[in-house]
Amino acid sequence: MTGRCSQARAAALVGPFGGGKTSLLEALLFRAGAIARQGRIKDGSTVGDPSPEARNRQMSVEPNMAAVSYLDERWTLIDCPGSVEFLQDTFNVLTVADAAVVVVEPDPARAVMVAPLLRFLDERSIPHVLFINKVDGNGARLKEALEALQAVSERPLVLREVPIREEDKVVGYVDLVSERAYKYRPGQPSDLIQIPEQLRDEERLARQEMLEHLADYDDHLMEELLEDVQPPKDEVYGDLVKDLTEDLIVPVFFGSAETGAGITRLWKALRHEVPAPEVAAARAGIDSAGAPAARVFKTVHASHTGKLSYARVFAGEFADNQTLEVGRISGLYAPAPTGPAKIAKAVAGEVVAFGKLDAVATGVTIGTTVSAADPVMVLEPLFGLALSAEKKGDDVKLTGALTKLVEEDGSYRLEQSAEFSELVLWGQGEIHLQVALERLKSRFNLGVVTGKPTVPYKETIRKAISVHGRHKKQSGGHGQFGDVHIDIRPQPRGAGFAFEDKIVGGAIPRQYIPAVEEGVLEFLRQGSLGFPVVDVAVSLTDGSFHAVDSSDMAFKTAARIAMSEGLPQCEPILLEPILKVEVSVPSDYTSKAQRIISGRRGQILGYDAKPGWTGWDAVSAYLPQAEMGDLIVELRSLTMGVGTFLWAFDHLQELTGRDAQKVVEERKKVLAG
Structure with a gap:
């Protein structure tokens, strides 16, 4: 032996x-x-x-x-x-x-x-x-x-x-x-x-x-x-x-x-x-005979002790109240069958929890020096929920609590969508996110309202048009006057927004031109179908002004009026975000995985053996983001829990017919509510 x-x-x-x-x-x-x-x-x-x-x-x-x-x-x-x-x-x-x-x-x-x-x-x-x-x-x-x-x-x-x-x-x-x-x-x-x-x-x-x-x-x-x-x-x-x-x-x-x-x-x-522990230390890139070093592998925010950083000591010793480069250890604990037990020091080989090292993240090696975080593998998000606080005024508290949960588990991801004023928590599946919601309630006394994340549809136009917009208001004293003529035309897919100033002869003073562009951009944040407008060019061709009543605000308003009248006449059309998805499954489930993708309006690009994975296939496909919601749930149900996928935005694609009409109607309800 x-x-x-x-x-x-x-x-x-x-x-x-x-x-x-x-x-x-x-x-x-x-x-x-x-x-x-x-x-x-x-x-x-x-x-x-x-x-x-x-x-x-x-x-x-x-x-x-x-x-x-x-x-x-x-x-x-x-x-x-x-x-x-x-x-x-x-x-x-x-x-x-x-x-x-x-x-x-x-x-x-x-x-x-x-x-x-x-x-x-x-x-x-x-x-x-x-x-x-x-x-x-x-x-x-x-x-x-x-x-x-x-x-x-x-x-x-x-x-x-x-x-x-x-x-x-x-x-x-x-x-x-x-x-x-x-x-x-x-x-x-x-x-x-x-x-x-x-x-x-x-x-x-x-x-x-x-x-x-x-x-x-x-x-x-x-x-x-x-x-x-x-x-x-x-x-x-x-x-x-x-x-x-x-x-x-x-x-x-x-x-x-x-x-x-x-x-x-x-x-x-x-x-x-x-x-012995020196073998694991070497895998972590730590010299077990060198200066004190411990690798943090788990972060917990506990109500009675504050932040705890669980770590494996690979070299040297650590003591309670010891000052490190990242702060002072405020409590040193050993895991025990009955819960964390306070200890005075920790030596090489032991697993301990460091108290209140607020600057330390999971994956960091701490000691006399501190390394950058080195997570061995961060899982990509697969399932999302839009969250909002049940009580008004709890939004800041909710964001702070979610930030702590993300720090505890790096496979959560918090996303703030400015486009739709939406907070989305991403995770690995339904249970993963339900546990997060339960922790929000039990630890932080926060109730939340949940929903499906808003699919980031866009809209664009098919037809060009020229339109006139005028804003005139007189209410005693200085009034408001702005007058613009603009051309609106479609751009190639992916070209984005372009604004061109074609004013000649001083029809509109130069200082008001930026305000016109700003008014156009403000309108494009929510077009006639209810979504941000992309791939559009706008040219300012003519207009007029008033020496006393014209202002930046007046011209911005005139531009919005022109856009609101003109854009619905440009044959607006919905654009659906399409993801590039790679589904990984054991080969026995490949054909069934392809049927799942096809059943979600996906376009299969092909499949091949998954590199380095004996008996596994990788299926590549384009998939509408609207169909992604519970994909991981169905995929795991099919494959005894092991099927998964990677995804990334690829392109926008026109959506017409009943599917588009349904999206627009739902968006109108959301905006009206």
Whole structure:
């Protein structure tokens, strides 16, 4: 076996929603003696998922952290959300973890759900083991599940144990390195037993396969196998540790978090095979032997402590009240099963929360110096909601609260549309945004009114016209007089707005010309169809003025009058924003994804294998922005949650007929209301 690590280590529990990560956290804490009783999700008695948003949904919506000692070794276990809508937190946690435990179910049909996560781990060479949970049920299909999981893993899955079955139930395992057999005891460590005779051939074959995987990366071991020499167990363990550290293999274990089966075995694997923190520090670009440094991976705004910056210490020490370049640490906390616990100092390897470092963002490395934020991957927005405060006067408070939520989770995005006076919160899906709304209510006492974001339609014209606009008003004293003749004509698509001054002979003094252009632009912000007008040219050709009553305001008003009379005669037409969309799905779902796009008035441009993703396709298409709304919901429903897309504005396209008429009528209602 390898030597013990003197520094605190951190393991992330990750995997698809429903795999049992929170139950596994409970089982690991209970087996380590950190909690007196193993809680259950359905009872709401788990250490993890303490927030009301998580309890109401019986699912993790933020990382749950607990510091624990196991056989005198210090660990931080971080249970990460499984829903794809909360993957940003999971990705951020993985940047600081020594290893990940990928928790999956023994269901071959659900293997595809873990593909994006395995891809992320392999791209960044993050060591990870696979824990197949829930094997205590009848008919657990371990072999088929393993084959399906291998199909979505770039790294070889190396089975570390074979199951012992009784009447189609997994009741124990044979360890393939030590060649010892164990029988589960619910809630307790397993009993050592003799290897069942009927399993000996299967065990030998499985062990040989494990050794052959290891020999792919060890020439000495390969020579031993070719010469039919049984390698020493220490050599095998050494290869397992090295290959895991370098992310060359993925060791596979199984068990049941609910009954405690396989939990001690998993703890032993973590203890003896997970690399020391300096490996994760090197991945983060930090010298573990250098100056004090900690990488921030999660920001939380808590009502009782203020801003907390959760970080992994990779070098040196930090103390409460210590002054850093980014400010003074006002409170230092360690995650614990019962909540954050105040501590005096933190050393390398530990996960801690720094209090009230207001200038620090997620992704920053802090210490004697501070780095720029380095988020490992920021997820693009996929679903949006327009928000407004229920109570008048709460708008500024709402913006401030939303800014804090965006700081906590970088996959939220706040957008202020000046064009439509609309505040839009973007996120990863319906649940992601609903959680944000619930936090606004529970944390900030803010109720909000929601709606669909306004689609940024534009309008343009097809016909040119000349028009006269006059503004004359006399009400005692100085009056108001402005008189303009303008030509309005369409521009090529994408050419934008152009204004031309064709005044000759001083018909309008030069100082009033800018006011005419300003009046035209003001009108174009909302044309006759109710939307901003684009690709229009306006020429000022003639006019007249009054020596006393003319003014900038008068000419601006005259220009607006001319535009309001002329533009409806120019055959205005609606322009619809068209997005360039790239939909990524497993190849089995490609044809169905294309039907979804076509059903939303999309134009499919083609599809090809997704680069670097075995068994995945990327479908390119043009899609009207009006059809984007719940695209991610339908796509995930089709693909067991893994389908996604990237999008960007591409061009404006004319919209006519009933669809256009419906848009204009809806816009008129909004403007009238």
